[in-house]
Amino acid sequence: MANVPENLHYSKDHEWVRVEGDTAVIGITDHAQDQLGDVVYVELPKSGEEFAAHESFGSVESVKAVSEIFTPVSGNVSEVNGSLNDEPEKVNKDPYGEGWMIKIKMSNSGEVDSLLTPAEYEDFTKAESE
Amino acid sequence: MTAPALELKKTSLNEAHRKLGGRMVEFGGWDMPVQYPAGTMTEHLRTRTNAGLFDVSHMGEIEVRGPDSIPFVNRLVSNDAAKLIDGQAQYSALTTPEGTVIDDLLVYRFAEDHLLLVVNAGTTEKDWDWIISHHGDENVELRNASADYCQIAVQGPDAISILQKLTAVPLSEIKYYHFREGSVDGVPAIVSRTGYTGEDGFEVYAAADKAEQLWNKILDAGDFGNDDGVLPCGLAARNTLRLEAGMCLYGHEIDETTTLLEANLGWICKLNKGAFIGRELLQRQKDDGIKRKLVGFDVTDRGIARDGQDVLIGGAPVGHVTSGSPAPFLKQNIGMAYVPVEFANAGQAIEIDVRGRLVAAQIVPLPFYKRAKQ
Numbered sequence: 001m002a003n004v005p006e007n008l009h010y011s012k013d014h015e016w017v018r019v020e021g022d023t024a025v026i027g028i029t030d031h032a033q034d035q036l037g038d039v040v041y042v043e044l045p046k047s048g049e050e051f052a053a054h055e056s057f058g059s060v061e062s063v064k065a066v067s068e069i070f071t072p073v074s075g076n077v078s079e080v081n082g083s084l085n086d087e088p089e090k091v092n093k094d095p096y097g098e099g100w101m102i103k104i105k106m107s108n109s110g111e112v113d114s115l116l117t118p119a120e121y122e123d124f125t126k127a128e129s130e
Numbered sequence: 131m132t133a134p135a136l137e138l139k140k141t142s143l144n145e146a147h148r149k150l151g152g153r154m155v156e157f158g159g160w161d162m163p164v165q166y167p168a169g170t171m172t173e174h175l176r177t178r179t180n181a182g183l184f185d186v187s188h189m190g191e192i193e194v195r196g197p198d199s200i201p202f203v204n205r206l207v208s209n210d211a212a213k214l215i216d217g218q219a220q221y222s223a224l225t226t227p228e229g230t231v232i233d234d235l236l237v238y239r240f241a242e243d244h245l246l247l248v249v250n251a252g253t254t255e256k257d258w259d260w261i262i263s264h265h266g267d268e269n270v271e272l273r274n275a276s277a278d279y280c281q282i283a284v285q286g287p288d289a290i291s292i293l294q295k296l297t298a299v300p301l302s303e304i305k306y307y308h309f310r311e312g313s314v315d316g317v318p319a320i321v322s323r324t325g326y327t328g329e330d331g332f333e334v335y336a337a338a339d340k341a342e343q344l345w346n347k348i349l350d351a352g353d354f355g356n357d358d359g360v361l362p363c364g365l366a367a368r369n370t371l372r373l374e375a376g377m378c379l380y381g382h383e384i385d386e387t388t389t390l391l392e393a394n395l396g397w398i399c400k401l402n403k404g405a406f407i408g409r410e411l412l413q414r415q416k417d418d419g420i421k422r423k424l425v426g427f428d429v430t431d432r433g434i435a436r437d438g439q440d441v442l443i444g445g446a447p448v449g450h451v452t453s454g455s456p457a458p459f460l461k462q463n464i465g466m467a468y469v470p471v472e473f474a475n476a477g478q479a480i481e482i483d484v485r486g487r488l489v490a491a492q493i494v495p496l497p498f499y500k501r502a503k504q
Contacts, residue, residue: 037165038172
């Protein structure tokens, strides 16, 4: 079973959000990395770029497939995880830790409330795989 | 007959794949494992260093029997089936009158009056219809025997020692692109020294209901579960292995819009063997010269080229990527593409349009990977 930590918010596109003050740390879920397989390439935006909620901010690629990654919240990119350039496998090994992707300074922190709770996300992935 | 769109065909190993945790996907109308829990990267590398096991039972088998077997087949294919001896296999292609490709295939010769054509899964019905529609007055009997056979490939440097544990057939005596009939774990089988990975290895054909027995015995004989043991491999690893080896995949490098000469398959066009479908066009194209050519490329920027993306030179689109992927063993992002012949030289700089971003690449010689000869 995929790991779904309690302290995070989730999107239906399989991203997670950890709120740190007015900043959202964003990555893809354990379920998403498992579905993708070995991650070999991660394409991320630059600091300072602006994104609206549900907009694509990059892509993650396995040997076989490309998946777009969507930001669940609106705002300005304050930091990107540049270490994924050389070590994309961190997304598989530690999707909620060292595999984080970007930090966004949220322009509307209320958007977090519309995201899925851990229990809702688990139900969602179960329903999706049936 | 075509199966209903949603009802996928299953090989006899479907249950075995699920038990092993295979992730099943649709491929050419078949429900097949794209990878197992070890993952594509590990499956690929293990095949290069030790051994990989592949279910290729979805491929089609067409039996040709009768005194005119060789002349009949030779009229439909580009390579020269008359050159085969008993126990030999040959890479060949079914061609259209335009010299393009209906399918690529292996022709096995059991006897002068008995051949077996092994064709791609997704094209089996099309090939069968094409073949029977071209049956004239030759004295041959044709049978689509695809459902009768399972086909299991064991590939990699350890393939020979693993398979030898299960058979008295002296495997080291079978030359590349040759085969023997014999028994594997007591099961009557065809043991063929062929494959689609760039490694030494064997493809074993047997009755479909013996598939699970052979599959499990080969896993056991190959110490599946050990770090240097055989690994079951899915379609994704099969694809990256053949791409590193520079081999064509039907529907990607070759199809009914590409000629054999454009795809570097002139070596299977025996234009002097006598008449065959497409010969005139291929002869004319050979005389006039081809306009475009299949090449290999390394991506030199960061980025991964994927199937179908545009190839540009000097900002202008000149062709498209037929297969693009990370190459797990070479640790390089590679691909194959059609480009105009004037640009088809090693060292030529090209760009690939990767979802709107232009990524630099360079044409390199094929194959990308060639195993060291013992």
